[in-house]
Amino acid sequence: MSRFSDRLRNLPAFFKDCALAVSTGEKASRSTASPFAIQGMNVAYHNKAVVRDLNLELQPQRLTAVIGPNGAGKSTFIKAALGLVPKLGGRVSVFGKALDRQRHLIAYVPQRGSVDWDFPASALDVVAMGLYGRIGWIKPVRKHHLDTARHWLEEVGMAEFADRQIGQLSGGQQQRVFLARALAQNAELYIMDEPFAGVDAATERAIITTLKKLKAQGKTVLCVHHDLQTAPDYFDNAFIMRVTDIASGPIKEVFTMENLQKAYGGRLPEAELQAILSRQSGRDGIALQ
Amino acid sequence: MTDLQFKLFQDLLGILGLQGGYNTSLVLIGSALLGAVSGLVGSFSLLRKRALIADAVSHATLPGLVLGFLVAIALGFDGKSLPFLLIGSAVSGLLGVLMVQWIRDNTRLPEDSAIGTVLSSFFGLGVVLLSYVQTLKNGSQAGLEDFLLGSTASMLRSEAELIAVIALLLSILALAFRKEMALVCFDAGFAQALGWSVKRIDLIMMGLLLTVMVIGLKSVGLILVIALVIIPPVAARFWSDRLSTMLILSSLFGALSCYLGAALSALAPDIPSGATIVLTASSFFVLSLVFAPQNGVLAAALRFTAFRIRLCSDQVLSELNKGEPVPDSLTKAIGLYQLRSRGLVAPLSMEITREGHHYLASLQEEN
Secondary structure (H helix, E strand, O other), X not given: OHHHHHHHHHHHHXXXXXXXXXXXXXXHHHHOOOOOEEEEEEEEEOOEEEEEEEEEEOOOOOEEEEEOOOOOOXXXXXXXXXXXXXXXXXXXXXXXXXXXXOHHHEEEEOOHHHOOOOOOOEHHHHHHHHHHXXXXXXXXOOHHHHHHHHHHHHHOOOHHHXXXXXXXXXXXXXXHHHHHHHHHOOOOEEEEEOOOOOOOHHHHHHHHXXXXXXXXXXXXXXXXXXXXXXXXXXXXXXXXXXXEEEEEEEHHHHXXXXXXXXXXXXXXXXXXXXXXXXHHHHHHOOOOO | OOHHHHHHHHHHHHHHOOOOOHHHHHHHHHHHHHHHHHHHHHHHHHHOOOOOHHHHXXXXXXXXXXXXXXXXXXXXXXXXXXXXXXXXXXXXXXXXXXXXXXXXXXXOOOHHHHHHHHHHHHHHHHHXXXXXXXXXXXXXXXXXXXXXXXXXOOOOHHHHHHHHHHHHHXXXXXXXXXXXXXXXXXXXXXXXXXXXXXXXXXXXXXXXXXXXXXXXXXXXXXXXXXXXXXXXXXXXXXXXXXXXXXXXXXXXXXXXXXXXXXXXXXXXXXXXXXXXXXXXXXXXXXXXXXXXXXXXXXXXXXXXXXXXXXXXXXXXXXXXXOOOOOOOOHHHHHHHHHHHHXXXXXXXXXXXXXXXXXHHHHHHHHO
């Protein structure tokens, strides 16, 4: 009974905290203009916390890799931030405003395995889906939309496969179709989930060229990247995480033994991490301590 | 052909040509529209991998159907007046879907277990209610069991008109939202990230499916109505890899199944029309499965065989070229026959022709 009355007594303070949270939250999101900012996000599947108190503030006009071991929650935190899986609290803002008002600025490339490639659609049809946001409810896809889609297929070197059923494309070609669909959105922020996973050399080159072009156009890219070895070659920045954020910034600064061990501790032998670091420092001409 | 068979055949032609009287013709047209919209809506359910939820919907309509009947007589209407029955079935069908979704989202049961549990529970409840209604001294309940297996023969003109109008409206809606539904069917995550409300689009899809099933109850019956939204799209998928073509073919198969099935049922009113309609649809399925040029079984087998023969003859040619004796076998016989008819090996000899050497060179280049 006394515990119940304690709770009652705490109620006014609770409401005050709620009001405060709403007002300061608003202010915080207005002061920052990061293309993609996450504050205090948690995600749980059943009784397991997959992401815990994750914070991220993406630097604009940079290629940033999300780095972390298997099961670190890399894909999950992106899906939760975009509202594809439920999150427990946390604030997500895009260019300083609430996500839902800014969705037209985001292009998302899901994992290739997340869709059924047997779907009756051609490569061109799938790329045209990137334009649906601009076309709007009910209005049909017109010829000039298909022409635009064809242009983006050309951009990733897939023009000759425009009419091919998507299931008859190789894995790398499917990935390029997804990339073209994202490009067709003409967004400011590109979020990609493992675009390099299991692709051929031609696709890898096409993705890298595209990333460079996006950066030159002043776009921001966040990319889940599995491969620790190639990350320094492809990306400017890294966001190192394992359930929660470990480090974020230019790769030169965040690729340290301490950070990588926090992320991969027990998963990768120290010698291997050391090799990655010395390769990295060799490239930058900085002697490793 | 005996006289009786000839007479039946003539009757069938008459009915198919809409010469079977105004009423029958109207029922046929209503059925065809119903079939077309089923094929259309069913295609999207199939692509969203929700085809089986239609089974839960259809079985879940039974309690609502009987309750609709009871409400109608309580209000002093004819118990079998279609609007009451349709609204009752729609409400309990919807309840069934919601339960399946709730179980799927809030427990660790997979969707198929949820569907199985919900559909059998609702159907059991419906049968109990139906048995109770049969004991009433009302009289108008006779024929309520038509809704189990379908009866176009007993369909009234007003009922056929109602079904036709709703079917037409649903087709317009389904076509209007086809871009959105296709997007969600292919990649719901992408749609959601883009800012499309996947929930709202799923709701539209589910609403269309539910309504199609409910207006199909009278013609096909709730036990078989699921076939109407599954078989035509599956048959159509064999013929095309394009969504637009698939939608057109699926509607066509659905319309023809219902039209022909209802005509057959008019000829033999003792057979429930649900059965004749579904069997007609099944024959479209079997024809598509076997004969479709792209994805059909026959075409695939022919392609496979042609490829193997090509491999065999390539092997025989390269062995001849090396001067190795080719052991006598069926493979050699087929290979030689192929090579000679393609002019790569001289007839009645083992000599490789000039074309044959060219072909060998091109093979080596390929490798």
